[in-house]
Amino acid sequence: MRLTIIGCSGSFPGPESPASCYLIEAEGFRLLLDLGSGALGVLQRHTGLHDVDAVCLSHLHADHCLDLCAYWVARSFHPDGAMPALPVYGPAGTAERIVRACSAQPGTPEAGAPFNFETLTPGTRRIGPFAVTVDHVNHPVETFGFRIEHRGRVLAYSADTGPSDALVTLARQADLLLCEASFLEAPGLPGGLHLTGRQAGEHAARAGAGHLVLTHLVPWNAKQRSFDEASAAFGGKISLAASGQVFDLAPAGPLPL
Numbered sequence: 001m002r003l004t005i006i007g008c009s010g011s012f013p014g015p016e017s018p019a020s021c022y023l024i025e026a027e028g029f030r031l032l033l034d035l036g037s038g039a040l041g042v043l044q045r046h047t048g049l050h051d052v053d054a055v056c057l058s059h060l061h062a063d064h065c066l067d068l069c070a071y072w073v074a075r076s077f078h079p080d081g082a083m084p085a086l087p088v089y090g091p092a093g094t095a096e097r098i099v100r101a102c103s104a105q106p107g108t109p110e111a112g113a114p115f116n117f118e119t120l121t122p123g124t125r126r127i128g129p130f131a132v133t134v135d136h137v138n139h140p141v142e143t144f145g146f147r148i149e150h151r152g153r154v155l156a157y158s159a160d161t162g163p164s165d166a167l168v169t170l171a172r173q174a175d176l177l178l179c180e181a182s183f184l185e186a187p188g189l190p191g192g193l194h195l196t197g198r199q200a201g202e203h204a205a206r207a208g209a210g211h212l213v214l215t216h217l218v219p220w221n222a223k224q225r226s227f228d229e230a231s232a233a234f235g236g237k238i239s240l241a242a243s244g245q246v247f248d249l250a251p252a253g254p255l256p257l
């Protein structure tokens with residue numbers, strides 16, 4: 001399983017990265033986790049417009065889903081003809097949210113979208129070669145964290161969340177935990193919104209994760225502070241996400257013949 005960081009900028013695009021988008025690949029299948037502002041451009045450095053097989057949206061905040069509008073155009077008007085409808089998994093209301101955001105004309109029907117919308121609910125489903133487990137995390141709108149398993153390897157994704165026991169469960173013994181660290185430690189931070197680097201480190205430690213990758217880093221924060229906060233709470237390997245970074249999680253056992 002290969003993870004490519006397409007966008008890791010928190011809450012809005014930064015000068016070095018689009019907003020949230022992660023490309024997960026295995027066995028030739030390409031799954032996008034989130035498609036935030038600016039991500040479709042950088043995505044094309046890593047895969048063709050035709051070559052995405054499914055999209056999962058963690059939640060419906062703009063910085064996690066609105067480049068589906070750009071993708072709507074690219075999938076509908078390609079010179080080779082319209083591309084087949086793409087499965088898009090998201091929280092309840094995803095179809096309405098995306099259709100409304102993408103349509104200048106009120107009343108555009110969902111049926112006109114180049115996407116097949118499917119509503120996520122907590123539990124495990126198979127998407128391509130992946131076993132994908134989702135559960136609600138702690139954010140002001142319905143938001144799903146992810147546990148993605150393939151051939152004995154586990155990648156967990158926090159999405160946007162405040163402190164969350166569900167995230168610890170999703171990330172249990174994960175090889176890699178992609179965890180948001182939007183906030184820097186400060187007095188009076190709002191609860192139920194985002195994590196600090198220290199809290200990301202605490203979640204990784206409680207989960208027994210192998211490698212913590214800090215993401216959703218807000219451009220006006222010093223990344224090194226997020227890293228230092230996480231290091232104080234987690235003794236394992238820590239990385240700061242960057243657009244274009246690739247992480248390979250090799251299969252845990254021999255590949256079947």
Ligand SMILES: [Zn+2]
Pocket residue numbers: 059061139160
């Ligand atoms: Zn959010």
